[in-house]
Amino acid sequence: MTTDIKNSIPTSGGRGAMLNVCLTPALLPLYHVEEYIVVVIDIFRATSSICYGIENGAEAIIPVAEVAECAAYREKGLSYLLAAERNGEVVAGFDFGNSPFSYTAKKVAGKTIVLTTTNGTHALHLSRMAKKIVIGSFLNLTSLCNWLKTTQHNILLVCAGWQNNFNLEDTLFAGAVIEQLKNDGYTLDDPAIAANDLFQLGKNDINLYLAKTSHGERLRKLGIEKDIEFCLQVDLTKAIPVLEGDRLVKLV
Amino acid sequence: MTTDIKNSIPTSGGRGAMLNVCLTPALLPLYHVEEYIVVVIDIFRATSSICYGIENGAEAIIPVAEVAECAAYREKGLSYLLAAERNGEVVAGFDFGNSPFSYTAKKVAGKTIVLTTTNGTHALHLSRMAKKIVIGSFLNLTSLCNWLKTTQHNILLVCAGWQNNFNLEDTLFAGAVIEQLKNDGYTLDDPAIAANDLFQLGKNDINLYLAKTSHGERLRKLGIEKDIEFCLQVDLTKAIPVLEGDRLVKLV
Numbered sequence: 001m002t003t004d005i006k007n008s009i010p011t012s013g014g015r016g017a018m019l020n021v022c023l024t025p026a027l028l029p030l031y032h033v034e035e036y037i038v039v040v041i042d043i044f045r046a047t048s049s050i051c052y053g054i055e056n057g058a059e060a061i062i063p064v065a066e067v068a069e070c071a072a073y074r075e076k077g078l079s080y081l082l083a084a085e086r087n088g089e090v091v092a093g094f095d096f097g098n099s100p101f102s103y104t105a106k107k108v109a110g111k112t113i114v115l116t117t118t119n120g121t122h123a124l125h126l127s128r129m130a131k132k133i134v135i136g137s138f139l140n141l142t143s144l145c146n147w148l149k150t151t152q153h154n155i156l157l158v159c160a161g162w163q164n165n166f167n168l169e170d171t172l173f174a175g176a177v178i179e180q181l182k183n184d185g186y187t188l189d190d191p192a193i194a195a196n197d198l199f200q201l202g203k204n205d206i207n208l209y210l211a212k213t214s215h216g217e218r219l220r221k222l223g224i225e226k227d228i229e230f231c232l233q234v235d236l237t238k239a240i241p242v243l244e245g246d247r248l249v250k251l252v
Numbered sequence: 253m254t255t256d257i258k259n260s261i262p263t264s265g266g267r268g269a270m271l272n273v274c275l276t277p278a279l280l281p282l283y284h285v286e287e288y289i290v291v292v293i294d295i296f297r298a299t300s301s302i303c304y305g306i307e308n309g310a311e312a313i314i315p316v317a318e319v320a321e322c323a324a325y326r327e328k329g330l331s332y333l334l335a336a337e338r339n340g341e342v343v344a345g346f347d348f349g350n351s352p353f354s355y356t357a358k359k360v361a362g363k364t365i366v367l368t369t370t371n372g373t374h375a376l377h378l379s380r381m382a383k384k385i386v387i388g389s390f391l392n393l394t395s396l397c398n399w400l401k402t403t404q405h406n407i408l409l410v411c412a413g414w415q416n417n418f419n420l421e422d423t424l425f426a427g428a429v430i431e432q433l434k435n436d437g438y439t440l441d442d443p444a445i446a447a448n449d450l451f452q453l454g455k456n457d458i459n460l461y462l463a464k465t466s467h468g469e470r471l472r473k474l475g476i477e478k479d480i481e482f483c484l485q486v487d488l489t490k491a492i493p494v495l496e497g498d499r500l501v502k503l504v
Contacts, residue, residue, distance in 0.1 A: 023275060023418055024279065025276060026279055026281075026282070027276065027278055027279070027417070027418075029278075030278070030415075030416055030417055112398070125458060126367070163282075164279070164282055165279070165282055165441075165442070166275060166279075166442075166443045167441055167442050168442045168445060168446060171446065189417075190418055190419050190420045190465050191417075191418045192418070193420060193464060193465060194420060194446070194450055195417070195424065197450060197453050198446055198450065200453075201452075201453070203451050210446060213442050213445060
């Protein structure tokens with residue numbers, strides 16, 4: 001991007017800011033996260049469900065790593081909804097699992113939800129020194145990108161991955177974000193270039209592209225094909241969840 | 253791959269063995285390296301120079317991480333050639349740098365070379381529990397792949413990267429190896445699928461594809477474009493360097 005300094009007041013874009021991708025939480029120590037706005041990405045299904053829940057009026061979503069940690073919130077008051085699942089089933093005694101279909105306005109409006117998500121919580125925890133942490137998914141893609149453009153900060157897209165391993169669905173989403181930002185003067189690193197190139201290969205049919213991945217297969221075995229399809233819908237929502245303390249709330 | 257058990261004696265291929273890619277040494281703790289044959293990849297320029305040197309009759313190449321460690325070999329005898337460079341220049345008092353053009357038969361035949369390579373040595377060290385460690389580069393691509401097919405073991409392609417970060421050139425080479433092995437019944441993980449897909453994008457002109465990367469730019473600034481071109485030549489050599497103790501020698 002070229003700008004005429006005298007005649008322009010920058011209103012958006014990178015202008016030399018960094019747009020980087022952290023391919024798994026295990027690589028986060030390589031980054032000075034305090035210099036970035038971090039976007040946490042866990043497409044199947046934590047960050048998709050979070051975006052949908054906040055869009056539908058949830059007051060807050062509290063991500064925790066373990067089922068026991070989630071259960072401990074029961075004692076803090078009945079106003080909490082508790083979401084925990086193992087092997088595709090809602091854990092006995094909990095209100096619902098991790099399916100985005102549980103996060104409808106009817107169920108979550110005005111409520112605070114405690115959500116068990118191992119990979120997502122791990123990524124959030126390791127990013128805690130960032131300038132700001134927001135949540136991304138295909139559901140809020142364009143809304144998120146439009147906001148990112150206004151910040152003029154370095155951006156680090158953190159793929160939650162699977163047990164610290166690289167996965168394709170989170171990387172592809174990072175590539176989709178880069179697709180919307182890359183002409184705004186950001187400096188990309190190699191992982192960002194790779195993520196965007198992989199997005200080019202998959203963008204015409206993301207579900208088909210991901211069908212060949214290990215994680216997709218694992219999720220299909222859990223019988224949650226409908227969740228997968230739901231999570232791959234682009235721009236269904238506008239809300240941007242942001243971390244305040246230990247709670248994800250709507251960015252205003 | 254389908255095989256008729258009664259009528260076939262398997263002679264090559266994966267048949268369910270794993271073909272995985274470790275995108276940076278920082279992710280090696282996620283793998284049980286002792287279950288794999290490891291291929292160490294550091295395209296610009298350590299593993300390319302090693303392949304060329306072993307092809308040209310070097311008796312052995314000893315990879316070390318630091319210039320001081322390399323210098324210490326001087327006291328062990330004049331038969332060692334010492335290779336060390338910083339910022340594209342041969343360090344004073346050393347025999348040559350890391351350019352593959354230094355590894356001609358005239359210079360290295362019958363000699364043992366001590367090579368300073370930070371990223372490559374790091375990857376080798378972290379892989380030391382593997383069943384076997386061999387060295388890959390575009391120079392020995394097909395020879396390496398043909399040998400890998402005969403082993404019927406799990407294969408882990410370890411990208412040395414840049415200071416524990418992902419880089420595109422090492423990943424693209426991993427994708428080139430997968431291209432030659434993927435129809436032999438191996439099970440790929442997500443990083444392997446991604447590496448092979450990136451290779452599809454770059455294979456028609458790898459140099460052009462890599463021109464956009466951060467590392468390529470860094471190397472161009474060092475004035476080693478000719479080294480880069482050299483390292484991207486496919487199948488110039490046949491030798492496969494293998495680690496024995498702390499020495500890389502020719503696999504026989």
